[in-house]
Amino acid sequence: MKYNFGLIYELPHALAYEGRARLIESGTGEGRELTRTWAANGVPQGLFDLGFHDVTDLWEPWCAAAAGDEIASIAFAARLSDAGAELGLVTAKAFRGQGLGAAATAGWSRLPELRSRTLFYSTDRENHASQRVAARLGLRLRGASLRVG
Template sequence: MSDRKVIKPNAHELMEFHVKALFTHDQNARLRTINEPWPGETLAPRFFLGRTTVGTTLCRFRYDVPVKLVEQLERLCADEPVVTDFQTKPKHAEEYLNLLQGERFTMGPCFLVPDEIVPFTQVVSITPENRTEFLHGDFEWLNSEIDFAQPCIALVREGRAVSICRSVRITSRAHEAGLETLNAFRGRGYAAAVVAGWARAVRELGIVPLYSTSWENAASRSVAAKSALTFYGVNFTVT
């Protein structure tokens, strides 16, 4: 175990960790690309809004959004109320979409994986050295990412990984979880076990483990609820 001091950031700090993990930023704190650890670049959304449970908001804009439009959006962001329900859209959601002439938005809850969460059953770490042992069958696609998406924790049944949680957005302060469970093995609590194991591995690095999802993803939200993750806010993006 790491002897580093336990980090206990507040909800606003967690939202800052979250947006920095999701996207790369330039020297002006403008969004550039999605922060994927593997090779390749995908353009970031034009607008990010993080609403927190302590009543603060955090907004970011892609590098090509005009300054005058940024100023308009910032004024609206400052008027957002405290968030208590992850299904509630931002107060000014329609105005954000209209000003940006956006047709598509994403929204979802953001969680911290607490210190006390531990896996209820044995899990294993998947590394470049042992990947061929566990990543066969329906998880063969993960072989190309395993060098980059670390830590990677799996629950193994019959000699193969059936549920995996790995770091899919990585910074020096926080990692975001990427969770996959094979259809035939869902509903058994395996996802909660690998999330707990992954969070433990991340904390041993002195880094904060974060878990976020979309409001439409009922299965992912169920994992968060069953694992008693700490809700700290809601993200909202316009592409």
Template sequence: MPTGSAEDASAAALLNLEMAMLWDGDDHGRLHHGAHYVALGVADDGLTAAVGAAVPDPLAAELADLAVLPRGGPECAPPTTILRCARLLRGRLGPVEVSGGPSYLVPPGVRAESTARVVRSTDGAGTGALRGANPGTWADGEWHALLDGRFGPWAAAVDGERVVALCCTPVFSDRAAEAGVWTRPSHRGRGHAASVTAHWASAFGSDGRRLFYSTSAANTASQRVAERLGLRRLGWIWKVSRPGEQGSHVERTWGPPAIG
């Protein structure tokens, strides 16, 4: 389990923790989720890099040599380092895609409210009223599994009988968890996304996981949610992936964090 304050941890170390959670990273800088060839976490205080386990060792060593901290240039543009990695991978393995976006730390006690009532996964019997409120973005079986807690903590904003925003836990590890946020198009811009994210974070209680919120470079609406919550921006995570698999991450069965 993590020790010390998440706010005191270096941004690069926290990006490394998030990358390991998202793509099953090990202590040797390899990612065991097959969608991504290389991932790069760029923070003001350092850089963290990991290479896909399926990448042959000689090529992995070449990619590691390219992983140097970029200087200057807009954050929203791919750094030279990741473009060089993509060029090398494209020449050896074929087509690849580059993607990236900012990552934020969700601190304990973050707060935000909106006009909608919020139901959390920790509300017990109160979650039963949502059985028939699937917003249409989940298969029925998955929706019931979410409400039963099989996918981890969640928080939903409810307007009347409709779910208008939801923050859930699409990916997690023993040490970290990632926020996944959806808002009904007709209810965007009203603070619901920030509210459910804050309530989602509170649903974790004191289980010790670091909580992350990340998005893509193009998703300025999600970036505004992070700003509204006052989240600490850690830096940007860039990756070179198999075509069409930029958003892929590991899937795990929910459970309490391991002890020790």
């Protein structure tokens, strides 16, 4: 039997983050153009390597952080209900440690579709990079989780 221990953080709405990343949001003209480009040309290799094989893997609402012309990090709705939303976050290996995951997370927290929902940022207890994103954003730890599978 496999166990997974996680950490659950409170994610405030409209989280401020000073970063240099250009943000692209689902539901905008730029977001629709990004998904059209990926549908036609494929997902960038750095994101493909993390499990994003086509545009159907991009769960709305999402916010992407761009570094130059490349998508470096994507925050997306890993779980979504009328009452709450849990953020999923991936950052391409070449862009880790540069604050781009934090920028995408902050951008996601400002999306209009999420205003009426309670937001959560969850991570595996062993995912220290994800915990650094939470620390960079000043997120408050709310609890722990245990998944048995």
